[in-house]
Amino acid sequence: xxxxxxxxxxxxxxxxxxxxxxxxxxxxxxxxxxxxxxxxxxxxxxxxxxxxxxxxxxxxxxxxxxxxxxxxxxxxxxxxxxxxxxxxxxxxxxxxxxxxxxxxxxxxxxxxxxxxxxxxxxxxxxxxxxxxxxxxxxxxxxxxxxxxxxxxxxxxxxxxxxxxxxxxxxxxxxxxxxxxxxxxxxxxxxxxxxxxxxxxxxx
Amino acid sequence: xxxxxxxxxxxxxxxxxxxxxxxxxxxxxxxxxxxxxxxxxxxxxxxxxxxxxxxxxxxxxxxxxxxxxxxxxxxxxxxxxxxxxxxxxxxxxxxxxxxxxxxxxxxxxxxxxxxxxxxxxxxxxxxxxxxxxxxxxxxxxx
Numbered sequence: 001x002x003x004x005x006x007x008x009x010x011x012x013x014x015x016x017x018x019x020x021x022x023x024x025x026x027x028x029x030x031x032x033x034x035x036x037x038x039x040x041x042x043x044x045x046x047x048x049x050x051x052x053x054x055x056x057x058x059x060x061x062x063x064x065x066x067x068x069x070x071x072x073x074x075x076x077x078x079x080x081x082x083x084x085x086x087x088x089x090x091x092x093x094x095x096x097x098x099x100x101x102x103x104x105x106x107x108x109x110x111x112x113x114x115x116x117x118x119x120x121x122x123x124x125x126x127x128x129x130x131x132x133x134x135x136x137x138x139x140x141x142x143x144x145x146x147x148x149x150x151x152x153x154x155x156x157x158x159x160x161x162x163x164x165x166x167x168x169x170x171x172x173x174x175x176x177x178x179x180x181x182x183x184x185x186x187x188x189x190x191x192x193x194x195x196x197x198x199x200x201x202x203x
Numbered sequence: 204x205x206x207x208x209x210x211x212x213x214x215x216x217x218x219x220x221x222x223x224x225x226x227x228x229x230x231x232x233x234x235x236x237x238x239x240x241x242x243x244x245x246x247x248x249x250x251x252x253x254x255x256x257x258x259x260x261x262x263x264x265x266x267x268x269x270x271x272x273x274x275x276x277x278x279x280x281x282x283x284x285x286x287x288x289x290x291x292x293x294x295x296x297x298x299x300x301x302x303x304x305x306x307x308x309x310x311x312x313x314x315x316x317x318x319x320x321x322x323x324x325x326x327x328x329x330x331x332x333x334x335x336x337x338x339x340x341x342x343x344x345x
Binding site: 074075076077078079081082085088120121124149153155156157158159162164165166167168183184185 | 237238239240243244245246270271273275277279282283284285286287288289305306309311312313314345
């Protein structure tokens with residue numbers, strides 16, 4: 001073997017090593033979620049609420065699917081439609097994977113929001129979206145467990161009172177545990193990326 | 204003679220420049236409304252641009268598509284709790300822009316008398332203290 005051959009061999013070896021290192025780093029680098037991850041995941045007490053046509057929705061019926069929970073009220077013109085519009089984009093970005101996710105809006109204003117009203121409000125964005133209401137006695141424990149703040153607020157608005165509420169999106173995993181929360185304003189692409197990653201991990 | 208020619212060129216250039224810069228313009232732009240169903244509440248967003256040297260104030264808003272049009276501001280606290288507050292008036296300082304956008308300042312349309320569907324356009328009149336009434340067209344989009 002001439003020294004020229006050795007040089008070429010060394011060059012090939014060095015290049016392969018560098019490429020292998022780059023590939024290894026890229027493949028093993030952990031995915032960083034845009035959401036705030038709750039570790040360990042928090043089991044969520046099962047609940048049943050009402051949707052349109054006298055039908056009910058039980059959280060445990062969604063086992064095997066990821067549930068995105070959002071709290072709002074139908075009199076809300078700005079923040080709630082913004083989140084539902086983001087949900088709509090997430091649904092579209094997920095493609096076939098959207099069938100593995102339930103998009104749910106739960107009312108923060110049971111006094112005015114009938115199940116029909118919330119269901120129609122959510123369905124305006126996507127007919128697959130679920131809108132839920134119920135009695136205050138059914139809703140309060142859910143708000144409390146997830147740390148959702150809800151407060152009626154008097155106003156001079158022609159729309160009557162307003163409701164201050166936590167605007168985060170709660171991500172419940174396929175086994176019914178609270179896994180992460182998205183802050184208000186998280187964009188659709190980041191949400192879709194996180195959900196795709198979650199679905200990849202759980203096959 | 205040469206100087207005279209130069210002078211007229213300069214004069215023309217100045218006139219052209221001032222035509223481009225449009226000093227002192229006060230306008231409302233980039234308006235859009237959210238889709239919403241009849242009977243519900245809607246929202247309209249836009250940017251008020253005040254390039255004049257005097258401050259102005261948005262006093263009220265009116266539209267024929269809803270029972271009322273109010274100025275509201277959404278605000279989020281450190282715990283992620285979102286609140287909305289009705290605003291009596293909105294100052295528009297000289298040489299500044301006031302931006303109405305999701306999660307912030309917005310016009311709340313109370314009790315829509317018709318569906319706002321993507322592709323529709325609604326008309327909205329903004330009443331300013333100095334600029335008077337400005338009517339804008341807001342396309343409905345997401």
